[in-house]
Amino acid sequence: MTQNPTIPSPTGTTRLYAMLGHPIAQAKAPPMMNQLFVQLGVDAVMVPVQASPQALPGVLAALRRIDNMDGMLVTIPHKFAVCDGVERLSPAVQLAGSANALRRAADGAWEADNFDGRGFVAGLQAEGWEPAGTVIGLVGAGGAGVAIAAALVMAGIASIRVRDVRAGQAEQLVRRLNAHRAGVAQVEPDGTDWAGADIMINATPLGLGSGDPLPFDPLVLPKDTLIADIIMKPRETRLLQCALGRGMPVLHGEHMLSHQIDMYRRFFLGDA
Amino acid sequence: MTQNPTIPSPTGTTRLYAMLGHPIAQAKAPPMMNQLFVQLGVDAVMVPVQASPQALPGVLAALRRIDNMDGMLVTIPHKFAVCDGVERLSPAVQLAGSANALRRAADGAWEADNFDGRGFVAGLQAEGWEPAGTVIGLVGAGGAGVAIAAALVMAGIASIRVRDVRAGQAEQLVRRLNAHRAGVAQVEPDGTDWAGADIMINATPLGLGSGDPLPFDPLVLPKDTLIADIIMKPRETRLLQCALGRGMPVLHGEHMLSHQIDMYRRFFLGDA
Structure with a gap:
């Protein structure tokens, strides 16, 4: 549209x-x-x-x-x-x-x-990425981040590592996920290099503003790490631009929403 | 429209x-x-x-x-x-x-x-009827009726006679109008023939349903009495049909709303 x-x-x-x-x-x-x-x-x-x-x-x-x-x-x-x-x-x-x-x-x-989380997972799968068995790095444990984490755990990821500038937010999410499946989640310390993550996700608002710092540094990650952003505007955040410039695979924020519309339709209107 | x-x-x-x-x-x-x-x-x-x-x-x-x-x-x-x-x-x-x-x-x-009352008065005037100095019969002292009564008093009518099946409603309106201008209003008893009214107004919901009784009988009034209805759907209520069938002048409900739109515009949007 x-x-x-x-x-x-x-x-x-x-x-x-x-x-x-x-x-x-x-x-x-x-x-x-x-x-x-x-x-x-x-x-x-x-x-x-x-x-x-x-x-x-x-x-x-x-x-x-x-x-x-x-x-x-x-x-x-x-x-x-x-x-x-x-x-x-x-x-x-x-x-x-x-x-x-x-x-x-x-x-x-x-x-x-x-549907934030299920929309994200559906977008991921539609672009050819299967989350089951993968290691996830998640930056941002706000409203969207927690939903994405929950949907990824439900989709069978190996583990998820979570960082949030508000440490309590990350801890609360990790506790909740581990209560559901022991050991699946851990808090990632400040300054981590995210080594070992297959998929790195930005679920913070960083990137909405053109002068925002990067939520994490894609340049220190292996080049086959998938870099996903949930920000829709701009379509290509500075994070995604950096990753693309280095030839890394990326997932745009629009995929999370585009797959949610059909979920909303069923939720609100049933079989209408 | x-x-x-x-x-x-x-x-x-x-x-x-x-x-x-x-x-x-x-x-x-x-x-x-x-x-x-x-x-x-x-x-x-x-x-x-x-x-x-x-x-x-x-x-x-x-x-x-x-x-x-x-x-x-x-x-x-x-x-x-x-x-x-x-x-x-x-x-x-x-x-x-x-x-x-x-x-x-x-x-x-x-x-x-x-703006109900001012809309009604504007519609009346646009159709060539000047309320100043006239005697009004009003049936219905609900939300629309009280507004019409207030606007007519502000427009300088000679007097207004009010009936409502809920007697307390009519009494309350009459008290309020007389406090503003002593003697301008009186409660009209049940069974009145409305003799002496120049303009008769239906401000009840009677006429919305096709089987509704008439709010008052236009056939016993002088043939030059203006019969006004505030009901918009149907455009011609049974009350107006009766009056028209007898060659009496009528005012349709749509005039009250059509003149209000411009008042709403100024109220909500100023000079937009």
Whole structure:
């Protein structure tokens, strides 16, 4: 999708979906979901909802009480907090501790799932990389990072090593993953050279800004290490440019999202 | 406007407007406002928000806390309740006790106004009827009725007589109007024949359903009495059909809304 699609105006009968975040201007999902609704002939619209962390619990509770609100997508920084605002958590959400999609179930309760990780794994596999048995290096244990780690563990990786500038975040993720499968995860110390990793993943926001430092140095890694970034804009971050310049294989951030749209469709609309 | 307009999909930068009601499926304003946003090149969308009376205070408080929420329109049954959820009430809202439009002011506070009444008066005048000096019969002292009564009093009518099946509603409106201008209003008893009224207004929901009884009997009134209905769908209610069949002048419900759109534009967008 290269430009913003046109859609029928919402009317009184239109069902609502919210995209929750703070900030929200960068969100790519609303036009993608709205294009999907048009293609499927579904009378629904997704709108951006910017709510501060302080406002989030009240806003989520109130959005749930809107009769024609059927679902929400969640982005930075609310992926952890929304888990406290719904009744049911999927296995992926329980393992990751974060959610990026909420829906109203048939009985009126709300349930959370997380497709960031499964989207990443699907993108990886579609590009010809099978994560089972590999060693993963993950930089960033925020909302996206924990989801990717959980999905990779569920996909059968050999092990995962995690670093986050907030040491507590990495420790909490590693504890959670090891509780699920003993010994699969460890915290990686500051200054590590990541020797032995097959796939290195940037799940931090570093690279959104053109002056950002690299999340890790790809130049000291073996040249066949896959360098993956979850940042979508710019399409080629400085990290990926460095790796490509050296002839290393890369995975762009767009793959994580492009595979999620079909998952969202099934989650929100079933067989529509 | 005969069909639903096409608009650009909301993106992450889109500003939000909500149309609050219960039910909300009948609301005409979202497509009209969305067409206006497109015409003006404003990156904004109005969506329907159905919230029950029990949920309304919490939903309103939370919608106010959404950073990109700039305004709301309000319909049945929330026009009274929303007055308790904002900091500032316009003179029209203070007189009517009901509001149909809310906006975030430059300082972050929310302010309420009511364009139902002014829309009705503008529609009346555009069709060649001047309310100043006339005697009004009003059936229905709900959210729309009180706004119309307030605007007519502000426009200089001689007097207004009000009936509502909920006697307390009519009494409350009459008290409010007489506090503003002593003696301008009185409660009209059940079974009245409305003798002496120049303009008779239906501001009840009677006529939305094809089997509804008439809100009052136009056949016993002088043939030059103007019969006005605020119902928009069907365009010609049974009340208006009866009046037209007898050659009486009528005012359709659509005039009230068509003149409000320009007022909404100025209220929400200023000189955009």
